[in-house]
Amino acid sequence: MNIDHEALHQVFRAESVEALARIESALVRLEQDPEDQELLHDIFRAVHTLKGDSLSLGFARLGELAHALEDLLDAVRARQLPVHGALVDLLLRSVDALRVLLPAALNGDEEERSEHRTLLGEILLLLRATQPPELKMAAAQAAMPADAVDAVAAHTLRVDVEKLDRMLVLAGEIAISRLQTRQLVEQQEGAASKEILDLHLEIDRQFLDLQELLMSARLVPLAPVLQQLLRVVRDSALSAHKRVELELRADGVELDTAVAERIRAPLVHMIRNAVDHGIESPEHRTSIGKAPHGTISIEARREGSSIVIEVKDDGAGLDRRKLMERARAMSLAKEPERLSDRELFALIFMPGFSTASAITERSGRGVGMDVVRRSVDALRGTVTIDSQEHRGTTFTVRLPLTLTVIEGLVVGAADESYVIPLSSVVECLELSSLSSDEAGVRGVASIRGEAVPYVRLRALFGSVDGPSTRENIVLVRGQGRTLGLVVDTLLGDAQTVVKPLGRWFRNVRAVSGSAILGSGRVALILDVAALLREVEDGGLAA
Amino acid sequence: VAKKVLIADDSRTSLLLAKMVLAALSCEIIVARDGAEAVDKALAHKPDLILMDVEMPKLDGFEACRRVRAVLGRRLPILMLTTRSSVSFVRRGFESGCTGYLNKPIVNAELLNKVRTYLGE
Numbered sequence: 001m002n003i004d005h006e007a008l009h010q011v012f013r014a015e016s017v018e019a020l021a022r023i024e025s026a027l028v029r030l031e032q033d034p035e036d037q038e039l040l041h042d043i044f045r046a047v048h049t050l051k052g053d054s055l056s057l058g059f060a061r062l063g064e065l066a067h068a069l070e071d072l073l074d075a076v077r078a079r080q081l082p083v084h085g086a087l088v089d090l091l092l093r094s095v096d097a098l099r100v101l102l103p104a105a106l107n108g109d110e111e112e113r114s115e116h117r118t119l120l121g122e123i124l125l126l127l128r129a130t131q132p133p134e135l136k137m138a139a140a141q142a143a144m145p146a147d148a149v150d151a152v153a154a155h156t157l158r159v160d161v162e163k164l165d166r167m168l169v170l171a172g173e174i175a176i177s178r179l180q181t182r183q184l185v186e187q188q189e190g191a192a193s194k195e196i197l198d199l200h201l202e203i204d205r206q207f208l209d210l211q212e213l214l215m216s217a218r219l220v221p222l223a224p225v226l227q228q229l230l231r232v233v234r235d236s237a238l239s240a241h242k243r244v245e246l247e248l249r250a251d252g253v254e255l256d257t258a259v260a261e262r263i264r265a266p267l268v269h270m271i272r273n274a275v276d277h278g279i280e281s282p283e284h285r286t287s288i289g290k291a292p293h294g295t296i297s298i299e300a301r302r303e304g305s306s307i308v309i310e311v312k313d314d315g316a317g318l319d320r321r322k323l324m325e326r327a328r329a330m331s332l333a334k335e336p337e338r339l340s341d342r343e344l345f346a347l348i349f350m351p352g353f354s355t356a357s358a359i360t361e362r363s364g365r366g367v368g369m370d371v372v373r374r375s376v377d378a379l380r381g382t383v384t385i386d387s388q389e390h391r392g393t394t395f396t397v398r399l400p401l402t403l404t405v406i407e408g409l410v411v412g413a414a415d416e417s418y419v420i421p422l423s424s425v426v427e428c429l430e431l432s433s434l435s436s437d438e439a440g441v442r443g444v445a446s447i448r449g450e451a452v453p454y455v456r457l458r459a460l461f462g463s464v465d466g467p468s469t470r471e472n473i474v475l476v477r478g479q480g481r482t483l484g485l486v487v488d489t490l491l492g493d494a495q496t497v498v499k500p501l502g503r504w505f506r507n508v509r510a511v512s513g514s515a516i517l518g519s520g521r522v523a524l525i526l527d528v529a530a531l532l533r534e535v536e537d538g539g540l541a542a
Numbered sequence: 543v544a545k546k547v548l549i550a551d552d553s554r555t556s557l558l559l560a561k562m563v564l565a566a567l568s569c570e571i572i573v574a575r576d577g578a579e580a581v582d583k584a585l586a587h588k589p590d591l592i593l594m595d596v597e598m599p600k601l602d603g604f605e606a607c608r609r610v611r612a613v614l615g616r617r618l619p620i621l622m623l624t625t626r627s628s629v630s631f632v633r634r635g636f637e638s639g640c641t642g643y644l645n646k647p648i649v650n651a652e653l654l655n656k657v658r659t660y661l662g663e
Contacts, residue, residue, distance in 0.1 A: 003562050003650070012555040045552070048597050052625055053555040055647035063647075 009106055010158060012053055016102055019046045021224055024095050027088055028230040032245065034083035044073045050098070059105040062098065065116060068123045069094050075127060090126065092231070094119055161257055164218055171211045171522075178204060178522075183462050208521065219254040222300050222307070225264050226250050232268050233296060236275040243282050243293035244275055250300035255307045259379055259399055263309070266375040266383075270311045270395050271296060273369065278315030278393055288390070290314070303398075306381075312394040318345055318387040326353065345385040349373035408515065410523065411474060411487035413457035417523035419515045420485065424476045424528045428490055431471040442535070445473060445484055453535055454484030460510065476528050483532055510534065545569040545661045548589040550580035550606065551623065552598045556648070560593065563650045564657060577601025584610040591660045592620040593644065596635075604638040611639035619660045623648070 026043045030036060051066035069091065075081045097119055104110070182204075185197045226248045237244040255263075279285075279294030286292050300309045323344050324336040332347055333339055347353055351370040372395075376383045381399035408419035409428075429447065441459040444451050454473060473484040512527035547569050549560050557573050564571055572587050574580040578600040584592060592610065596603035607620050619641040624631070635643065644656055 002565065003559070008555065008558055008562065011558050015554050042599075045597050045599065048625075049553045049556075052646045053553050055625075056556065056559055 008057065012057060013102065013106055014158065016050055016053070016098075018224075019050050020095055020099055020102075021227055022046055024092065025227040025230045027091050027095070028234050030083055031085065031088040031234070040073070040077060040083075044070070044077060047073055054105070059101075059110065061110050061112065061116065062101045062105045065094060065098060065101065065120065068120050071127055072123050081126065087126070090119075090122055094123070159217075161218075164214070164257075167214050168218075171207075171214055174207065178207060211522065218256050218258075220257045220260050222250045222253045222255055222260060222309075223248070225260055225267075226298055226300070228264065229267060229271055229298065232271050233275060236272050237279075240276055241281065242275060242279050244279050245293055245295050246271075247295060247297040248299075249297070253300045253302055253307060255399065259307075262375065262379055263397075263399065266372040266397070267298070267309070267311065269369070269372050269375075274311065274313040274315060274393070278313040278317075280316055307399045309397045309399070310394055311397070312392065314392040317389040317391055317393055318348070318385070319389065320344060323347060341387070342384070345387055348385070349383070407493065408525065409474065409493050410491040411457070411472075411485070412489040412491050413487045414461065416461065417491060417521060418457060418487070419523050419525045420474060420476060421525070421528060422493055424478050426475040426477045426482065428472055428474050431473045431486055443486075447473075447475070447484075452482055452484050454486050455531060455535065456486040458486075458488060476531075478528050478532050481532055481536070483528075483535055485526070485531075545591070546572060546587055546589040547657060547661070548572045548574065548580065548584055548587065548592045550574040550577065550583075550592070550598065550603070551595040552576055553595075556595070556623075556646075559648065559650075560653065563648075563653050566654060567658065567661070569657075569661060577603060577606035580606045581609045585613055588614065589618070591657060592618065593657075594620055594622050594640070595646075596622055596624045596626070604634055604640075607635075607638045607640050621656065621660070 023043055023046050026039050026046075030039050030043065033039070047066055047069050051063055051070050054060075054063035054066055072081070072087075072091070076083060076087070081087060097116055100113075101116070178200075182197075182200055185193055185200055188196070229248075230246055233244050233246040274296050275294075279296070280288075280290070282292040285294065294313060294315055296311065296313045298309065298311050300307060302308075320341070324339075327333045327336040327339070327344070327347055330350075330353065332350065332353070336344065348369045349372070353370070373383055376397055376399070379399055381397060383395060383397045385393065385395055387393040407422040409422055409425050411418050411420060431445070441456055443454050443456070445454050446452075452475065456471075471486050471488060472490050473486050474490070476483050476485060510527050510531045511524045512530070513525045515523050515525050545567075547564060549557060549571060550573070551557050551560070552575055554575075557575075561571055561573075569590075572583055572589060574583045577598045580592070580594060580598070580603075581601065583589075592607075594603040594607055598606070601609070603622055603624075607622065610618070610620065616639075620639070621642050621644045622635050622640045623644050623646050624635075625646045632643065641660075642656075644653065
């Protein structure tokens with residue numbers, strides 16, 4: 001028998017982490033709806049599976065705790081124990097303990113821990129209170145030593161994100177070699193070159209497929225990240241003596257793994273703030289005619305190449321008056337009463353603003369909303385607030401699908417696509433109407449009586465063909481100067497993913513990176529600052 | 543012709559472990575992740591042996607066993623995988639028409655020997 005323990009452990013780890021997350025969110029829902037038998041069965045089955053697998057793999061401590069939990073859930077299933085807060089609490093703490101035991105067991109650490117003894121003791125006490133059940137203590141099961149037979153591979157693999165990052169960077173580098181190869185081949189004469197070109201185009205297509213696959217391999221579902229927030233809401237509502245329900249809508253929304261990892265913390269922050277400072281106490285809510293329990297809803301959806309996450313509460317909303325007082329006290333605005341709602345609300349993202357005790361009583365937002373803004377900024381995202389007094393507050397977080405995205409104008413020259421960062425584009429004009437001269441790399445155009453130097457992209461990047469019959473000129477500005485970029489076609493604007501150039505391409509002039517367009521096609525991103533510099537220095541001569 | 547073994551279990555870990563253990567035999571292994579899939583695959587592949595977990599989503603092992611038995615007849619060996627050994631539990635199993643039990647956690651050698659026996663190797 002040949003047991004590939006590493007593969008087995010890998011599957012077990014992934015499956016167990018998933019199961020614990022599922023158990024946790026199901027427990028929180030069960031507390032709200034104790035009569036949901038389906039939910040109870042799901043939890044039981046997940047714990048049961050975890051127990052069985054732990055014991056099969058010889059993880060005695062993990063198996064022991066899971067086994068105790070299973071007995072507890074069995075008693076709940078048999079209606080010997082009612083679902084109540086203290087029980088759910090114990091179950092949730094056990095989930096936490098299992099989360100600690102899991103990596104320890106996988107690292108070969110099966111030491112007994114006192115806190116787990118205590119937990120087991122609590123579970124036993126609860127069980128004993130119902131009736132003395134036949135408690136089967138888990139027996140350690142040693143795995144068989146391995147013989148030499150063919151190994152069976154797992155169907156899923158965990159891959160280091162860093163490796164995926166490197167693959168993308170490499171793909172960017174290949175994109176540039178690809179372009180250069182194509183130009184070289186196109187310059188060759190003869191029948192053989194035609195065949196090489198065809199082959200090259202075929203490889204191109206396959207390369208684009210590969211690149212798209214690479215991108216999609218980085219996408220993970222957002223739902224599990226949001227599921228974890230159920231627990232955050234439950235715990236913070238308990239400690240704030242409030243009643244809060246969390247609604248989640250994120251079906252099918254996927255985003256880059258790096259973004260998914262980093263969005264959790266700001267979401268937790270927003271949720272805690274909503275519970276602590278947005279949602280009113282049950283008594284107060286009842287007295288003003290609201291339902292005693294508050295509702296926080298998180299809705300995620302995809303809009304083009306961004307992900308929009310809305311965090312909405314039906315609490316007290318932001319208090320304009322208090323925000324204005326605070327703004328004046330911090331001298332953030334001379335006449336805060338003239339600020340629009342949006343401008344005023346945006347102030348709570350200022351460092352130090354929301355930590356003020358002055359605004360935390362009713363509707364102010366507590367600790368450090370500036371942290372939220374900074375985390376979202378770091379993801380190249382934006383966060384905006386909408387709020388109505390007594391109606392509630394909505395935070396809208398907008399994130400790029402992938403980590404590095406720029407807004408760019410996509411242009412075509414000699415059958416290739418280039419991206420000009422939108423931030424530097426001033427305007428686009430048709431060149432035929434202008435006094436353009438010949439087809440060289442450089443020239444000067446007269447635009448509204450002003451002489452503007454320009455660079456012709458198709459010539460700059462080595463095409464031997466003459467200029468296109470209809471050309472456009474894109475005026476870009478930087479460092480106080482204007483430059484024209486002559487292109488064949490304007491393909492519209494797009495948000496594109498930026499990949500830095502690899503080390504072999506650092507010297508490619510006027511290019512700052514490669515970008516993958518929505519179509520999966522690769523384009524070069526023009527380095528406007530470098531182009532301006534070269535023109536200034538008299539470089540780029542034809 | 544290679545013998546076919548259907549393993550139904552909602553745990554990927556268990557399925558992988560069973561596959562690794564049974565790799566020592568030259569049998570074809572078919573897997574199912576829930577009770578309903580187990581019934582479908584049993585009817586489609588007509589395996590020579592079924593290993594059936596009891597706690598599964600959609601249909602539990604007992605119900606799946608009953609349904610497979612009703613179509614494929616009495617000769618097909620179906621072993622229930624379970625951690626439970628109470629009398630009532632065992633009786634439920636036999637009432638649903640299973641051939642025998644295999645204890646969980648799985649002892650690799652025991653699994654291998656049982657499968658070998660039932661496949662007549």
